[in-house]
Amino acid sequence: MEQQEHHEPLLLVENLTLKHQGAAAATTILRDVSLELRRGEILGLIGESGAGKSTLGNAVLGLLASGFSQTGGRILFEGRAINELSDKQRMELRGRRISAIFQDHTASLDPLMSVGSQIVETIKALDDAVTSRLAKSQALQLMERVGIPDPATRFGHYPHQFSGGQRQRIVIAIALAGRPDIIVADEPTSALDATVQKQILALLRNLTDETGVSLILVTHDMGVISEIADRVVVMRHGKVVEHGATSSILDTPAEAYTKDLLAAVPRLRVVPANSQITDGPRSVDPQTKVVPQATLDQNPILRVKDVTKIYAGHSFPWLRRGPQSPALRDVSIELARGSITGIVGESGSGKSTMGRIVAGLETAGRGSLDLNGRQFDISLAGKKNGLLGQVQMIFQDPAMSLNPRMSIGAALEESVWFASRETPSDRQDVGEMMDRLGLPRSLLLSYPHQLSGGQKQRVCIARALLANPSIIVADEPTSALDVSVQADIVRLLKKTVSERGVSMLFISHDLALVQDLCSEIYIFKDGVVEDAGSADFIFSKSQNPYTRRLIDARPGRFTH
Amino acid sequence: MKTDTMRTFWKRPGRSRVSLPLLILMAYVVLAVAGSLIAPQNPYDPLQIYAWESSSSPGTAGSGGYTYLLGTDGLGRDIFSTVLYGLRISLFVAFTSTALAAFIGVTAGVTAAYAGKLGDALIMRIVDLQLSLPTILVALIAIVTLGPGIDRIILALVIVQWATYARVTRGVAMSEASKSYLDAAHLLRLPARRIIFRHLLPNSIAPAITLVPIELGHAVALEATLSFLGLGVPIDKPSLGSAVANGFQYLLTGQYWISLFPGLALFGLIASINFVGEDVRRRLDPRSR
Numbered sequence: 001m002e003q004q005e006h007h008e009p010l011l012l013v014e015n016l017t018l019k020h021q022g023a024a025a026a027t028t029i030l031r032d033v034s035l036e037l038r039r040g041e042i043l044g045l046i047g048e049s050g051a052g053k054s055t056l057g058n059a060v061l062g063l064l065a066s067g068f069s070q071t072g073g074r075i076l077f078e079g080r081a082i083n084e085l086s087d088k089q090r091m092e093l094r095g096r097r098i099s100a101i102f103q104d105h106t107a108s109l110d111p112l113m114s115v116g117s118q119i120v121e122t123i124k125a126l127d128d129a130v131t132s133r134l135a136k137s138q139a140l141q142l143m144e145r146v147g148i149p150d151p152a153t154r155f156g157h158y159p160h161q162f163s164g165g166q167r168q169r170i171v172i173a174i175a176l177a178g179r180p181d182i183i184v185a186d187e188p189t190s191a192l193d194a195t196v197q198k199q200i201l202a203l204l205r206n207l208t209d210e211t212g213v214s215l216i217l218v219t220h221d222m223g224v225i226s227e228i229a230d231r232v233v234v235m236r237h238g239k240v241v242e243h244g245a246t247s248s249i250l251d252t253p254a255e256a257y258t259k260d261l262l263a264a265v266p267r268l269r270v271v272p273a274n275s276q277i278t279d280g281p282r283s284v285d286p287q288t289k290v291v292p293q294a295t296l297d298q299n300p301i302l303r304v305k306d307v308t309k310i311y312a313g314h315s316f317p318w319l320r321r322g323p324q325s326p327a328l329r330d331v332s333i334e335l336a337r338g339s340i341t342g343i344v345g346e347s348g349s350g351k352s353t354m355g356r357i358v359a360g361l362e363t364a365g366r367g368s369l370d371l372n373g374r375q376f377d378i379s380l381a382g383k384k385n386g387l388l389g390q391v392q393m394i395f396q397d398p399a400m401s402l403n404p405r406m407s408i409g410a411a412l413e414e415s416v417w418f419a420s421r422e423t424p425s426d427r428q429d430v431g432e433m434m435d436r437l438g439l440p441r442s443l444l445l446s447y448p449h450q451l452s453g454g455q456k457q458r459v460c461i462a463r464a465l466l467a468n469p470s471i472i473v474a475d476e477p478t479s480a481l482d483v484s485v486q487a488d489i490v491r492l493l494k495k496t497v498s499e500r501g502v503s504m505l506f507i508s509h510d511l512a513l514v515q516d517l518c519s520e521i522y523i524f525k526d527g528v529v530e531d532a533g534s535a536d537f538i539f540s541k542s543q544n545p546y547t548r549r550l551i552d553a554r555p556g557r558f559t560h
Numbered sequence: 561m562k563t564d565t566m567r568t569f570w571k572r573p574g575r576s577r578v579s580l581p582l583l584i585l586m587a588y589v590v591l592a593v594a595g596s597l598i599a600p601q602n603p604y605d606p607l608q609i610y611a612w613e614s615s616s617s618p619g620t621a622g623s624g625g626y627t628y629l630l631g632t633d634g635l636g637r638d639i640f641s642t643v644l645y646g647l648r649i650s651l652f653v654a655f656t657s658t659a660l661a662a663f664i665g666v667t668a669g670v671t672a673a674y675a676g677k678l679g680d681a682l683i684m685r686i687v688d689l690q691l692s693l694p695t696i697l698v699a700l701i702a703i704v705t706l707g708p709g710i711d712r713i714i715l716a717l718v719i720v721q722w723a724t725y726a727r728v729t730r731g732v733a734m735s736e737a738s739k740s741y742l743d744a745a746h747l748l749r750l751p752a753r754r755i756i757f758r759h760l761l762p763n764s765i766a767p768a769i770t771l772v773p774i775e776l777g778h779a780v781a782l783e784a785t786l787s788f789l790g791l792g793v794p795i796d797k798p799s800l801g802s803a804v805a806n807g808f809q810y811l812l813t814g815q816y817w818i819s820l821f822p823g824l825a826l827f828g829l830i831a832s833i834n835f836v837g838e839d840v841r842r843r844l845d846p847r848s849r
Contacts, residue, residue: 356743359743359747383746383749388747389749395740395743400740400741401739401743401744402741403762405762406759406762418748418749460744467747
């Protein structure tokens, strides 16, 4: 049977070439791409941004935007060429035979329609004969199938009443509504927290095994691929670099690019938690949640104690609804001089809020902050208490952290101006900093949109360093970058800290990234410090169940 | 980003940049600028007026050695010349007030977004108050309070128009202010002036720019309305609105040309500005592409 399926693939892409007609010139997005998808398998399409993987997914769905034209090759679905079908036939195919799951679960659902109605609507649209009652019972089954607890109650709820992971489950239910043969899933878990990501991937694997649907999984994350894909196609610059079974690609990659991709993924090295427990006193007492103070440095550069931050909600007290849940509750952290300390947590854990409080960008209701031996009143705005400017930040999205209307040179000169309170007469400082961060000086006259993501992030690092801060807070500085660039930036940050003696607070959702970088790690959960200690302790000795879960949630075989 | 917008504006494929309304508008501007050279008569110089030739119908030959192409009004002034001179004042008032209103409004909007809380509330409540009153009413109150004069009417038009720019700009500036490059600017303790004018303003100005051509048409119409009501430009400074008003009382006696031709000139001007404005807005607004 295996043999037979091999001869008759469900979907066959042969020498597909796609061009996009831009304002100025046509660019080739896909070049001579071939692949095949068999029934019931998960095919991973992996590549960095610009690899053409999403375009390929859309081509299979017949959803290419205007401006794209197919100049060569063909896509065969059950032996029929998709591009030769009429619009009507293609519509029939889409949804019923081939459906899709997209990254943004919020945008995929109608916020003004209950999720049940949305599933029912899809079922009815795809099957004219179905009655309303039947459609509803099918919708309930689907909700049950994708793991929504208590579907009968949840049927009438609206998307905002579900968590991100549950919303993505609903999206999956809708994708399944027409009993499709193929689902194209474009980064289905990239917007989700690690622990939730793991569950969704398990669900997708389960569904393909049980219903026989085939999945095209478009992703940039090797971890996701290794977790559930049967076979992988590695893409770069619109071409297929390598393809084969997942295990063989991961274990014995043939191409240099694949090796680079694999090497760039931060890996966790974990010693099983129960191996040795010697460092008892540093773990958190589960009853009181009291975290032992980091005792490495008697004179830390930063000491934050018992910070509590509550977002006020509506400015009129009588219009505030419900109890205010604090973003941070009695959080204390310390940062040793010249070290990198990590703050790790999932979204909503308060880790970014902590970073912004340390930088003086936000106030806190209660708590004290001691920087370089100086006490700051953090209930006041950073401008008033003098904290603002002592700390510089590197932000998550480099596209948003540079003024699009200001040249790189002008942006960096602002930093020099800040550090010296005078406009630089020559650009010596700026130029030297550019050299040190591996940026060509010619970029000084460029504008942000002319730079790559990695270059922009380097400029942001340069801007932070030129201001001569005592601490740099890096808030997910690599999350918006491609994996290969991520590794460069992490290396650069590490080098910067050791060369210039800066101290750094590194905020991340990714434990693996933090492991190599940070000496001390704080794990945040729901606004409290859940676990804390040296990197060694966290990864090998901590028995905190949440820490263990975070470590286990890292998808893929990289946890060994 | 700005350069991109401008480039697509000029290089938009498949559509000609020059349209009939644009040509008409350009003709208006040329006529207004060169008005005193083209006009056969200075209608506001009593020495050039032949009072006995008042209310001549269009095409009558005048004593000055030229034909009254569009006739004369009740005081013997050549309507064609009146229109040319009036056009100059009307366009000057409209362009100046629109430019000033845009500048003040954008600055106020960006400042509100930057200041936040109290400053924001203060500026935006003034804006709300202003936008809740009918335009003509605000303009009338302003004129009555300020008194007559070209500078006063420009001021009145600015008072009427700045609020629209402020509201539009403030919305965009608020979303820009939440981006991390603004956090970075705060972390460098840049002076408020620099944050507002170098960081916020250039990134929030686009919607206000698309508003300019539309508001320009409003300004012309509003100025004409005020002048028609006798509250606008003083009698000795002609404008299209007062030219229309001049002939209003003669309409029923059959001397239609005194009001009709200035009125038509006004109509053509506002219509061409609106067509060009709509075109510019469509080209600049990324959502409509």
